[in-house]
Amino acid sequence: EAQVTQNPRYLITVTGKKLTVTCSQNMNHEYMSWYRQDPGLGLRQIYYSMNVEVTDKGDVPEGYKVSRKEKRNFPLILESPSPNQTSLYFCASSLEQANTEAFFGQGTRLTVV
Amino acid sequence: GIQVEQSPPDLILQEGANSTLRCNFSDSVNNLQWFHQNPWGQLINLFYIPSGTKQNGRLSATTVATERYSLLYISSSQTTDSGVYFCAVCSGTYKYIFGTGTRLKVLA
Numbered sequence: 001e002a003q004v005t006q007n008p009r010y011l012i013t014v015t016g017k018k019l020t021v022t023c024s025q026n027m028n029h030e031y032m033s034w035y036r037q038d039p040g041l042g043l044r045q046i047y048y049s050m051n052v053e054v055t056d057k058g059d060v061p062e063g064y065k066v067s068r069k070e071k072r073n074f075p076l077i078l079e080s081p082s083p084n085q086t087s088l089y090f091c092a093s094s095l096e097q098a099n100t101e102a103f104f105g106q107g108t109r110l111t112v113v
Numbered sequence: 114g115i116q117v118e119q120s121p122p123d124l125i126l127q128e129g130a131n132s133t134l135r136c137n138f139s140d141s142v143n144n145l146q147w148f149h150q151n152p153w154g155q156l157i158n159l160f161y162i163p164s165g166t167k168q169n170g171r172l173s174a175t176t177v178a179t180e181r182y183s184l185l186y187i188s189s190s191q192t193t194d195s196g197v198y199f200c201a202v203c204s205g206t207y208k209y210i211f212g213t214g215t216r217l218k219v220l221a
Binding site for chain 1: 143144146148154155156158161163199201203207208209211212213214
């Protein structure tokens with residue numbers, strides 16, 4: 001089954017404790033991205049990647065890192081999480097950017113206390 | 114940048130009723146998708162519809178790109194249709210721009 005898989009689905013952590021949210025797609029898509037969803041602010045892009053070893057900042061990249069060492073994986077790294085990073089996170093992938101259908105992961109609900 | 118507006122913001126229906134959700138966008142787009150966010154937060158793809166009309170069971174969608182709007186039709190609504198419906202557009206940049214959503218509640 002074609003899908004985008006995020007892990008974990010739910011996470012509660014403490015301020016400053018490094019964490020990684022994994023994202024993997026099995027559709028051989030070139031383009032992957034991360035979004036966060038917050039009440040009143042909607043979905044905003046954090047980072048995106050056009051292909052292996054090619055990443056760039058989205059609208060709200062501060063406090064996040066990404067890497068794209070393999071085509072299928074695009075992990076989101078929070079080096080020192082803070083409470084303002086409490087949010088619902090989504091990973092997305094598409095065959096190419098802009099004019100192809102995007103598929104979203106199940107979401108990761110992160111709480112930083 | 115492109116603005117995406119959805120209407121109505123909230124909608125309450127009795128089970129079995131029909132509804133039309135609207136998405137207006139302020140500039141030409143390469144891509145438009147409709148999503149359903151269920152009560153568990155998952156974003157479910159409904160339609161990839163940069164132009165034209167598509168149908169999938171009780172749901173159908175129409176995008177008129179030249180007039181910069183898209184419509185999502187839900188017929189014979191069921192309680193499982195409850196949630197938030199988003200349209201999202203892509204205009205050649207490397208991101209989707211989401212509308213503010215329509216929150217739908219279907220009552221049994």
